[in-house]
Amino acid sequence: MTTTTAPHHSERIDVPGFRGELIEPGDAGYDDARAVYNGSIDRHPRLIARAMDVADVIAAVQTARDRGLPVAVRGGGHNAGGLGVGDDALVVDLSRMRAVHVDPAERVVRVEGGATWGDVDHATHPFGLAVPSGIISTTGVGGLTLGGGLGYLARQFGLTIDSLLSADVVLADGTLVTADTDRHPDLFWALRGGGGNFGAVTSFTFRAHPVGDIVGGPMFFSLDRTAEVMRAWDDYLEEAPDDVTCWFGFVTVPAVAPFPAALQGQVVAALVWCINASVDRAEEALAPFREKGPVMDGVGPMPYPALQSAFDALYPSGDQWYWRADFVDDLSDDAIAVHVAQGPTLPTPQSSMHLYPINGAAGRVGRHDTAFSHRQARYAQVIVGVDPSPEGFDDVRAWTRTYHDALHPHSAGGAYVNMLQDDEGLDRVRESYRDNFDRLTAVKDRYDPGNVFCLNNNVPPSTGSSV
Ligand SMILES: Cc1cc2nc3c(=O)[nH]c(=O)nc-3n(C[C@H](O)[C@H](O)[C@H](O)COP(=O)(O)OP(=O)(O)OC[C@H]3O[C@@H](n4cnc5c(N)ncnc54)[C@H](O)[C@@H]3O)c2cc1C
Incomplete structure (x- = not known):
């Protein structure tokens, strides 16, 4: 990635109530903050909002919506298509939200949306537990889970999404909901494989399994x-x-x-x-x-x-x-x-x-x-x-x-x-979801009709609208 040539903006974006770090073009640290794992990605967001907590995520999403900025949610930043960052976007950067809480008796693990799998393994292994993930520990929990999650435990315990019990999600309208099999079940269905299309997941709750x-x-x-x-x-x-x-x-x-x-x-x-x-x-x-x-x-x-x-x-x-x-x-x-x-x-x-x-x-x-x-x-x-x-x-x-x-x-x-690479187009996304694509579109229509969350393997709303 090259050093930025992005213009400075005369007006800084105010994010009311935001406690984390706000980084704009021209700020010290902007180039580091916009870099993702794939060094060939060279994108220039309008604002990187490094959130400290759920309230920060809500404030950032509301600001993006009010200003008509597309949102990129950055989990581990590992996506090869660089989907955690976008030109002229507001990046909701979750890299400071990495806490992991393990309940060994119930075998339940709650993970903040910016954690990596290394964070999760570190927290679960002392209890002889693991959540199915991938094959590299620096990958983000957020992106890997929302796309499915294929790894070393898939044949025994399924994909990562098969161990997902619930997710806390900041929606495009700035509200926070918990999705599970009883609450917002259609959203919960879509989150298990449908990628970052439906909101910013601030925490995932997983079933852990006996793996020492x-x-x-x-x-x-x-x-x-x-x-x-x-x-x-x-x-x-x-x-x-x-x-x-x-x-x-x-x-x-x-x-x-x-x-x-x-x-x-x-x-x-x-x-x-x-x-x-x-x-x-x-x-x-x-x-x-x-x-x-x-x-x-x-x-x-x-x-x-x-x-x-x-x-x-x-x-x-x-x-x-x-x-x-x-x-x-x-x-x-x-x-x-x-x-x-x-x-x-x-x-x-x-x-x-x-x-x-x-x-x-x-x-x-x-x-x-x-x-x-x-x-x-x-x-x-x-x-x-x-x-x-x-x-x-x-x-x-x-x-x-x-x-x-x-x-x-x-x-x-x-x-x-x-x-998927970022140059493959909508048809490849459709082929990947087959007849689940229409149901994903219906969930998108309900939860993000304006396509605020468009920087992902996008399932566009049926109106085709975008910010
Ligand atoms: C070296 C390497 C090894 C890999 N190994 C595996 C593997 O073994 N198994 C496997 O299944 N995959 C693997 N992957 C693929 C990986 O699952 C994807 O690259 C995934 O997108 C990475 O997630 P991330 O959070 O790190 O990425 P990011 O780039 O941060 O995000 C990717 C996408 O997910 C969305 N997203 C991320 N976090 C959130 C969140 N909290 N809420 C809402 N949306 C979010 C983003 O908006 C973006 O669209 C690997 C990738 C790499 C580069």
Whole structure:
């Protein structure tokens, strides 16, 4: 991201009653405050309102509405499309609202809207509990949850939204409501997969699950074994017990200890395991894959937060990101042939391809029970182009599109909304929600008819109006 060239505004925006920090173009800290995780995003908001509490969020949303400014809600700032920040927008920045309260007896966790998953894991692990999340601990709870939430516990406990009990939401009219199965049930349905379309969520209340130490980590195979390993992994997951989750990826072995020197810098086919069971049971699950002779086996017992944060250092904030995703119902031999051809061509050490399983508990929830529609999919697939430097980034983007174009004909249509890029358009959002899209539109009409919350994978109101 470059230094700002945004104009100073002669009039500062007053946000009555706001106690947090208000940052405008020209203020010290403006460039830091508008930067998001994806370093290729370079947007210039009109005002960044760093809220301290719910009252601040209400004040900021009311001000945006009164002035006709679009609202961007910033949770963890991780979205690859940079949806937590917008040109000329009022950014409701929740990064100071990160408290986590755990009730171990009831196994209930209340999380403020700007927390990261690392904040949640830190708070829950001492009680032997966890909330299903993703695979990187620096990702925000807000965006990940509202889009669905796919991670290491998905086959056992479902998507993150399947553990959501309620949400406190500041609506476009500045009121605060609690949505759950009894109160505002239509809003609660839409929040579970429908993204940031309906309001600013100031806190999420989750069911936590018994997860302490797990057996997890990566197993690497040489590329000539790719087809065999992918097929065996796909067959295994069809019948695997729910407490085993394992994603497949092409990755470059990091050039650091403890990775073996002979492998460092090589592209490999990886299976990354999370088994929430006894070591003996885990050994049974792993045995057939160990027999295939991985070139590195890093799977072992560890605290769940150690697995959740294992890849954090490889993915620091500020790299350039571009990705393309799809849902996959069946991993056909033709699709595997595309992976065999394309996977080894990762253009940078940070680039990768991942296939995350959605079957097991996540797949047993009905396609209309929450806004997340593609419950039948076996996998969420994402091709990830990452470049620490902006110079070669066009090539990385082109690589991502080439790989995706080759695979897309083998996909189910639609993609996990949290892995849509910001240049994909409304049709891709529709394909991702399928027949849930009309119901989302109805909820949008009711809760945000003026599309104040438009900086997201937008479900426009039926009037098509926007601020
Ligand atoms: C390195 C990396 C790893 C990832 N791994 C996973 C993974 O394992 N599993 C997975 O499911 N996803 C994963 N993702 C995708 C991730 O879920 C999305 O990028 C998500 O949007 C990030 O949420 P955030 O709060 O950090 O983002 P932000 O950029 O802050 O926000 C993203 C969107 O969510 C909205 N939003 C955020 N918080 C709130 C809130 N409190 N109220 C209302 N709207 C809100 C924003 O308005 C915006 O539209 C990963 C992303 C990255 C970059």
